[in-house]
Amino acid sequence: MKALLNILNTFDTIGLEEMDSVKLMDRMDTKYSFSLGQLPLVLEKLTKDYFVLNISENKLPGYKTLYFDTPSLELYHKHHNGALNRYKIRYRNYVESNLAFLEVKFKNNKGRTIKDRIKYKHNPEELDERAGEFIQKKTPYTVQSLKPVIWINYNRITLVDKQLKERVTIDVNLEFNHQQAHHKMENLVIAEVKRVGKLNSKITHVLKEQHIRQASLSKYCMGMTYIYPQLKKNNFKQKLNSLNKIMYDHSFKPVANF
Numbered sequence: 001m002k003a004l005l006n007i008l009n010t011f012d013t014i015g016l017e018e019m020d021s022v023k024l025m026d027r028m029d030t031k032y033s034f035s036l037g038q039l040p041l042v043l044e045k046l047t048k049d050y051f052v053l054n055i056s057e058n059k060l061p062g063y064k065t066l067y068f069d070t071p072s073l074e075l076y077h078k079h080h081n082g083a084l085n086r087y088k089i090r091y092r093n094y095v096e097s098n099l100a101f102l103e104v105k106f107k108n109n110k111g112r113t114i115k116d117r118i119k120y121k122h123n124p125e126e127l128d129e130r131a132g133e134f135i136q137k138k139t140p141y142t143v144q145s146l147k148p149v150i151w152i153n154y155n156r157i158t159l160v161d162k163q164l165k166e167r168v169t170i171d172v173n174l175e176f177n178h179q180q181a182h183h184k185m186e187n188l189v190i191a192e193v194k195r196v197g198k199l200n201s202k203i204t205h206v207l208k209e210q211h212i213r214q215a216s217l218s219k220y221c222m223g224m225t226y227i228y229p230q231l232k233k234n235n236f237k238q239k240l241n242s243l244n245k246i247m248y249d250h251s252f253k254p255v256a257n258f
Contacts, residue, residue, distance in 0.1 A: 001060070004172075007043045008059040014051035014160050016097060019167075029113050032191045032207055033215045035246045036172060039189050042206055046159065049202040050168070053158035055096045060155045060172075062095035066124045067220050068146040073231070079221050080235050084109035087139050088220055089146060091124035100124075102131050104138040124148065151177040152223050161202065167194045168203055176223035183226040187247045190217060215239070 034042075055061050068089040069075045078086045088105040102120035107113050116138050122128050125148055127135070132143035157170040169192045174185040193203060207213075217239060225233045225240060233240065 003040060004043070005060065007040055007047075008052050008157065010047050011050065011052035011059075011159075012162075013054035013059070015054060019053065019158075019160060028111065028195050030193045030195075030204070031215055031217045032193075032212050033217055033243065033246060034189050034191075034207075034210070034212045036187050036189055038210060038212065039170070039172070042203075042210060042212075043157075045206045045209075046203060050159040050161050053160065055094075058096045060157060061097070063154055063156050063171075064093040064095060065152045066091040066148050067150050067152065067223075068127075069149045070141070070145055071147060073149065073224070073228075076221060076224050076231065079218060080232060082235070087141070089135060089139065089141065090220075091120060102127075102134060104135065106138075149178060150220070150223050150227055152219055153177070154219075159203070165195065166201060166203075168192070169194070171219070174219065174223075176227050178227045181227045183223070185243070185247055188243060190219060215242075 052059050053061075068091075075087060075089070084107075086107050088103075090103050090105075091100065092103055093100045100120055101117040102124075103115060103117040105113060105115050116134075118130075118134050120131065122131065127143045127146070135146070136142055153173075153175045154171045155173045157172075159168040159170070160166070161168075171190045171192075172188075174188055174190070176183045176185075191203075191207070193201060195201065221236065222240070222243065225231055225236060
């Protein structure tokens with residue numbers, strides 16, 4: 001990680017307050033997956049066009065996220081079955097900035113992602129009345145119908161283009177946990193480009209040059225397949241096979257658009 005941090009130190013920086021104009025709570029998302037070995041070259045080509053988020057002199061902060069689902073794992077199965085108008089419900093702790101939120105992400109039938117959140121310092125394993133009011137207002141679910149099902153932890157690089165129109169998140173060191181079950185994906189990078197519309201984007205050109213194509217990928221669904229191996233995952237097999245190649249073959253460059 002030292003080499004990665006050295007590259008990040010060549011970027012101009014941006015703080016949390018300056019990022020207010022690029023929250024992009026209603027946006028278009030484009031996701032990519034590739035190997036950690038490819039990341040330095042990608043970053044080196046972006047230093048002139050993007051800021052990197054700097055939190056207390058940390059450009060690779062930690063994120064801890066707890067996802068909720070119904071006892072029958074309805075939210076997972078809706079994603080697996082390709083249902084439109086689907087939800088994710090999660091608690092997220094931004095470790096270095098000491099911020100925590102309860103969040104609802106809604107993916108509508110037009111492909112847009114809409115996110116709502118409230119600051120939330122309460123124990124996430126036991127959602128309180130305020131959490132219940134928020135969830136019931138933003139989703140068809142209630143606190144009583146949900147349970148915590150998986151922790152997903154990682155480090156994140158956040159880039160913001162210098163026109164303040166686009167945000168890029170780059171997640172590394174992924175780790176999935178639930179009770180005694182654990183799974184790490186150390187060689188995997190998941191990048192997500194977040195924009196209001198179809199803007200010209202430097203990073204999408206760089207990824208294309210490196211033969212890295214779009215990959216529709218959910219960290220939640222991916223983690224669930226590893227932590228709950230009995231889950232139905234037929235529709236994810238091609239994606240999982242590609243991810244396994246990335247993790248175990250350091251020379252692999254995914255070119256399949258899945």
